[in-house]
Amino acid sequence: MCGNEALAEAAIIAGVDAYFGYPITPQNEITAYMSKRMPEEGRVFVQSESELAAINMVFGASATGKRTMTTSSSPGISLMQEGISYLSGAELPAVVVNVMRGGPGLGNIAPSQGDYFQATRGGGHGDYRTITLGPSSVQELADCMSLAFDLADQYRMTVVVLADGFLGQMMEPVVLDKKPRRKLPPKDWALTGAEGREQNIVRSLWLGEGVLEELNYKLQAKYEQVQKNEVICEEYEVDDAEIVVVAYGIAARIVRSAVNKAREEGIKAGWIRPITLWPFPTKQINRAAEELRIFLTVEMSCGQMVEDVKLAVAGKAPVLFYGRAGGSVPSVDEVLERIRQLTIPANKQKVKSKK
Amino acid sequence: MTSNDFYEEVIIAGFGGQGIILAGKALAQTAMKAGKEVTHMPSYGAEVRGGTSNCMVVIADEPIASPLVSQPNSVIVMNKASLNKFAGRIKSGGLLVMNSSLIDNKPELANTIEVLAVPADDIAAELGNPKAANMVALGAYLQKRQIFSPDAAAESLPDVLAKRYHKTLPVNTEALRRGGQFAKK
Structure with a gap:
């Protein structure tokens, strides 16, 4: 299997409920694969009208407590940055795969690692981080999908899987197996219908005095936990x-x-x-x-x-x-x-x- | 990795539409079924019919570090442009398989490099399907290198060929064998 197909199947095994994406080389195999496999599994596949739409669909699906993801390549990921910042402000879990290509600008379609700054520094506006995984084989790319979903759910963060055109296109033997999920906190913040309980609110706009500062300190404390517990090398x-x-x-x-x-x-x-x-x-x-x-x-x-x-x-x-x-x-x-x-x-x- | 371990780096190249990527996938799949470590890296993107196309396949006993091939042991070229681009990169003692139906010049290479000229398009045309030239060349390469048999490659074809093309399995199998027979001569 090529890297793109392997990560798509691995995401399905990891329990992704909804995939939203817009085609771009060198990651089109993901969208193509998902368009076939997600309906077979009775799950959601939408080819959106743009990358902006895709990331905001991810926001919506995530707010309902579902496992959701999008994939793109460098220029498309740039378009998604506003949405990733909003996801971070709203503390919504999401998985974003970037199959990097040459930049800046529309660049070319060859493999590159030029989006490291964008991925590891947050990428959009505001004080936030995204957990970033950098696999180096088709097997590891597949393996890191279940980890990405677990990390996203555990910390209510966006997890970026930073691959490149080489890894996406390359074929290697791969073993796809279901890994046990981490023990994850219940998604009691999700919008599931407020019957019989207090209303949940998911938002990234915080106008009250000092409220946003408090949120930022809460986010930073969370990021410290991630730095303490989740390093792999x-x-x-x-x-x-x-x-x-x-x-x-x-x-x-x-x-x-x-x-x-x-x-x-x-x-x-x-x-x-x-x-x-x-x-x-x-x-x-x-x-x-x-x-x-x-x-x-x-x-x-x-x-x-x-x-x-x-x-x-x-x-x-x-x-x-x-x-x-x-x-x-x-x-x-x-x-x-x-x-x-x-x-x-x-x-x-x-x-x-x-x- | 010790130097005794088996390590074969191959580049297959030609123009888009010649089945370059398919030949690479067939080789990679055959290697995987034989229990080898393998990587397959296609050129991708702007490869349309008539453009250039190539792929790199690494086959080894031990896990493969770099899947990028700069100096291959073996090169299979299906047209002249690919010969000019890749033949000079072959390692000393390596093998060049070239499609002599489309390449009329003799490459200037170090004499340590073995050259096998296979009229792949002509043999494929004899079989009634000119598109099977890729399998003729692959069969010749396999026979020469003695890593896997052309028949082993034929067995892996159903895995890499889209279902709608499975009706071409017999002619592709025959093409692999004919390539192998040609290389035996």
Whole structure:
């Protein structure tokens, strides 16, 4: 199965009640798959008239307590930002999949990681965050759908699954199985008809004096809990590494090959792969930065996650960057060459003195 | 990954409509059924009939890190433009399978690279379905590489071919076999 189809089926297994979407390459297989499978399951599929409509349909469905999602690619996700901000203000759970393509603007349709800032900083207006997952294989993409719905319901937040055109189009063997749901709080805030109980109100407009400030502090406290409890990251051969390469998503697969080759050449290289991009594995990276090492961040962008890596390393070690932009994908050899150059003793000295 | 493990990187390329992606999917599906690790990455988007199309397939014993292929072990090219684009990337000791029905020039390659020229379109036309040229080339590749048999690929075809095309299963199966027989010669 290709990544797009795998994540769609995984969402169905995770119990998505309603899907709303508007076509855009490179994620059309999701909408096509959902248009067939959701009616078969007796669930809701709507191809909306625009991305704005899709995200606001998600708002409506979520307000009734149903599991709901939308999917798009970069330009379409930009159009949805107002809705995501409203979802956050109203504390409604939602899952948004972004199969990233090259930008800015309409850009192109090639794979990219240029929306990291948008996803991990909130993206719309106001003080809010979205939980952001960055899977790196078709299997992980599928697996993170049930996690995304659980996290959304548990924290009443938007969860962004940040994939890219490569991951969406790529085919790999995948095992789709039903995972047990987390123990989730009841959705006693949902609009289910007020017969026999107090009326529930879902809104993101808070005009009373001090009310919005109070909501913001409540949101921040929730975000702190997420940062404390939900970080996931993977690391490899970091213990003795003189260079640690940090990458997520499909770029991390390329890095893995490059690091394997570097190890075969006798270079002490390792990697750290954030799976949750927000909350970011700040502690894990900071811990790895205790000894004097070089960090290299590899992205399919002009350098976005590298800022989080620098914050995590906190000046303890040099943090360098290598990336390709506008829909280009770095090759294994390009990354390997960077690793080789940075581990030549003379260059290493130069990099460290510049720190 | 140790260097003893099986690791095959393939690029299949041609123009849109030649069944490039289908040939890649058939190869990937065959590998998966044989219990191998596999990735398949198609070029996507603006690929319409007549445009260019290619896909990268990686088959291995161990989990595959990068699905991106820059230096393939094997390249299957179905037209001249693809030959020019991809043949130069083949690893030393690698294999080039080319559709000699549409490629008349002999590629200038290092002599460590084995070249198998298969008149895929002509063989497919003999079988009565010119569209099966992709399967002729795939069959020839499989026979040459000896990883899986053309018959194993034929068994995986029903999984990757849309149901409405299942009536073409016999001719595609025959095309795989004929490609294999050609490569044996």
